[in-house]
Amino acid sequence: MARKKTQKSDQTPGTKQAPVQSEIQWPTISVKEGLERHELIPNQIYVINDFLSQEECAKFSKLITGLPLAATPPPKRGEATRVNHRISLQSKNFAATIYHAILPHLPSLPCMEIRTTDAVTSGCNSNIRLYKYGPGEYFGPHYDESVRDRENGWWSEWTVLIYVTGQEDGVSGGETVFFNPAAGSKKNVEEIVPPLIRGSVLIHRHGRACMLHEGREVKSGTKLVLRTDIMFTKS
Numbered sequence: 671m672a673r674k675k676t677q678k679s680d681q682t683p684g685t686k687q688a689p690v691q692s693e694i695q696w697p698t699i700s701v702k703e704g705l706e707r708h709e710l711i712p713n714q715i716y717v718i719n720d721f722l723s724q725e726e727c728a729k730f731s732k733l734i735t736g737l738p739l740a741a742t743p744p745p746k747r748g749e750a751t752r753v754n755h756r757i758s759l760q761s762k763n764f765a766a767t768i769y770h771a772i773l774p775h776l777p778s779l780p781c782m783e784i785r786t787t788d789a790v791t792s793g794c795n796s797n798i799r800l801y802k803y804g805p806g807e808y809f810g811p812h813y814d815e816s817v818r819d820r821e822n823g824w825w826s827e828w829t830v831l832i833y834v835t836g837q838e839d840g841v842s843g844g845e846t847v848f849f850n851p852a853a854g855s856k857k858n859v860e861e862i863v864p865p866l867i868r869g870s871v872l873i874h875r876h877g878r879a880c881m882l883h884e885g886r887e888v889k890s891g892t893k894l895v896l897r898t899d900i901m902f903t904k905s
Contacts, residue, residue, distance in 0.1 A: 694737075696764040697729035699771040707775055710862055714881065715848060715874045718775050721832060722869040730834045734800045734894050750812030752885075755802045765794040768898055772830070772871065781902040783816045783825040783877050788905040792824050795899035803844055803893040809885030811849070816877030819901065826899035829876045834894035836868035841891035846872060848883045866893065873900070 699722065708717040722730065739755035773791070781789040795817070803809075817826050835841055848862040864872050874881070876899070 694733070694759065696761065696767065697726060697733060699726060699767055701771050701774065703774075705775050707777070708864075709777070710864060711848075711850065711881075713780050713875070714879070715862060715864070715872075716777065717864050718772070718871045718873070719867060720869050721772065721775075721871040722834070724869065727834050727869050730896060731894055734802060734834065734896075737800065739800070739802055750884075751808075751810040753803075753807040754809065755804075757800050759798045759800070760796055761798050762796045764798055765796040765898060768830070768832075769794040769900075776873075776900075779828055779900060780875075780879075781825070781827045782879055783827050784902055784904060789825075789902045790905045791900055792822075792903040793901050794830065795819070795826055795901055797898070799897040801893075801895040801897060803885070803888045803895075805888050805890055807893075808844075808887040811882055811884040813880040813882060814874075814876035815880075817899070822903070824901035824903050826901050827875060827877050827879070828900035829872075829874050830898045830900060831872040831874075832896040832898075833866055833868060833870050833872070834896055835892060836866045836870070838868045839891055841866055841888065841893050843886050843889035844891075844893040845886045846874075846883055847886055848874070848881045850881060 702720065702723075705721065706719045708719070709715075710717065737757050739757050742752045742754055742756060745751050772794075776791070779791060796819070814829050818824070831846065845863050845866050850860040850862055851858070874883070
């Protein structure tokens with residue numbers, strides 16, 4: 671299939687629909703010890719449970735549902751179909767908060783977007799995206815693109831999806847599904863389906879190394895997601 675991608679207004683700062691500077695009061699994220707990290711595919715997909723506490727999830731849920739989210743516009747040519755509501759906010763401080771909280775739990779992450787062997791993680795994308803999916807809403811099969819921060823030259827290569835709500839809140843469906851072709855076969859595809867658990871964070875590779883994936887249709891409940899990216903620079 672054609673390599674459908676996310677909408678550029680969602681990915682790339684500096685466009686006509688670039689995220690606005692955030693003046694909101696972001697909830698805090700405490701740095702936690704001993705979190706469980708699951709490796710679903712080496713160097714490709716990881717899940718960290720309990721990244722947000724139940725109390726933190728409640729605060730982010732209140733924040734997201736109180737913001738002026740906009741319906742995603744129809745896709746342009748080459749973009750995947752997405753039916754949801756969202757907003758993008760620019761916040762270097764909150765990006766630093768996420769990075770500080772997640773860094774102790776990250777494995778060594780490879781980077782292909784910077785053509786050097788000494789690329790290192792440098793922070794999280796200051797373009798913070800907040801998503802709301804209700805019943806019947808979904809995100810069709812697509813690939814996440816890598817983006818470059820024009821201000822500091824950092825490149826992204828890993829998507830960070832923080833689940834503010836999940837199965838515990840009555841959300842049915844809405845999982846992110848990865849399509850993994852079986853070795854030596856173009857027809858047999860394995861579906862990798864991380865569970866939608868409140869407070870967990872899904873980290874997966876994007877850019878040239880991105881796997882085809884989709885956001886399943888939400889059957890019931892409200893799926894709330896906080897999105898950023900892991901950024902890289904030369905060491």
